[in-house]
Amino acid sequence: MASTVVIGCTGLVGNEVLKTLIASEDFPSLHTISRRAPKQTSPKLSSDIEADTAKWAAALQSLKPPPSAVISALGTSSAQAGSVAAQWRIDHDLNVELARAAKASGVETFVFVSSAGTRGFPSNRVPYSKMKIGVEDEVMGLGFENAVIMRPGMILGEREAVHGTGNAVLGGVLNGAINGMGKVSKGLKDMLGQEAEVIGRAAVYAARVAAEGKAPKNPWILDGADIVRYGRDEWKE
Numbered sequence: 001m002a003s004t005v006v007i008g009c010t011g012l013v014g015n016e017v018l019k020t021l022i023a024s025e026d027f028p029s030l031h032t033i034s035r036r037a038p039k040q041t042s043p044k045l046s047s048d049i050e051a052d053t054a055k056w057a058a059a060l061q062s063l064k065p066p067p068s069a070v071i072s073a074l075g076t077s078s079a080q081a082g083s084v085a086a087q088w089r090i091d092h093d094l095n096v097e098l099a100r101a102a103k104a105s106g107v108e109t110f111v112f113v114s115s116a117g118t119r120g121f122p123s124n125r126v127p128y129s130k131m132k133i134g135v136e137d138e139v140m141g142l143g144f145e146n147a148v149i150m151r152p153g154m155i156l157g158e159r160e161a162v163h164g165t166g167n168a169v170l171g172g173v174l175n176g177a178i179n180g181m182g183k184v185s186k187g188l189k190d191m192l193g194q195e196a197e198v199i200g201r202a203a204v205y206a207a208r209v210a211a212e213g214k215a216p217k218n219p220w221i222l223d224g225a226d227i228v229r230y231g232r233d234e235w236k237e
Contacts, residue, residue, distance in 0.1 A: 003029035003067040004207065005060065005107075007098055008074035009038040012157050013113055016200025017071055018045075023237070026208050031067065033059050053094055057101035069109040069207045070102045073200075084127050092131040096138045109146040109210040111203050112139050116151040116224055140219040146210035147219040150203060152227050154193030190228045202231030 004021060008014035009032040021027045022042040030045045032038050033056050037049055048059050060070070074095055081087040095112065102110055114136050118129035140147050202222060209215055222230070 005067045005070045007072040012196045014073035020204040066105040071111040073113040095135040103142045111148040157196035198231035202227040205230040
C-alpha cells in the first residue's frame with residue numbers, strides 16, 4: 001500500500017498508533033505531520049515538523065504519491081489549549097480541514113479517533129461532544145472509500161503533557177479507579193475505558209482491513225467492545 005499518515009502522533013494514542021505501524025510489515029511507508037518530533041523513529045518514517053497548524057493541510061496535500069490512509073488521533077483539552085475556543089480550533093476545525101485535504105488528495109481511508117458517549121442526551125450539548133460529532137459527521141460525509149470512526153471510552157495511560165492541574169488530578173483518579181475496577185471485573189473496565197496501546201492497535205487493524213478491501217461497512221464505527229476485541233483479544237503482532 002502507499003504511505004500512511006498519522007496526525008496527532010505525539011499524543012498518547014497517536015504515539016501508540018505510530019509505534020504499531022512501525023512494527024508492522026504491512027505499512028512500508030509512514031509519514032507524520034506534527035508541531036514537534038514524534039518519539040518514534042524508523043527508516044520508513046518521514047516526519048514533517050511544522051509549528052504552524054495552518055500549514056498542515058497543505059503539507060498533507062503536497063505528499064506525492066498521495067497517501068492511501070490517514071489516521072487522526074489529534075486532540076487536546078481546553079486547559080492545554082488555553083480555552084474552549086482554542087480547543088475547538090484543534091479538535092474540530094483542524095481535523096475537519098485535514099479530512100477535507102485528505103479527500104481532495106485522493107486518500108482512500110480516513111480513520112478518526114473520536115470518543116464514546118458524545119451523541120447521547122445531554123452529553124451531546126457540551127462543547128467537547130459537539131467537536132467530536134462535527135468531525136465524525138464531516139468524515140462520514142466526505143465520501144471516503146473507507147471512513148472509520150473509533151469511539152473509545154476513557155483513554156487509559158500516562159500522559160506526558162499536563163492538561164491543567166485539576167484535569168491532571170481528575171484524570172489520574174479516573175485512570176486509577178477504572179484500573180481498580182479491572183481487578184474486580186475485567187468486563188466493567190473494558191466497558192468504561194481502554195488502554196492507549198489497545199486503541200492504537202485497533203486503529204491500525206482497521207486501517208489494514210480497509211486497505212485489504214474487507215471493511216464490513218462504510219462508515220465503519222468501532223465502539224469500546226470492538227476496540228478491545230481488535231486491539232487486544234484478537235490482536236496478532
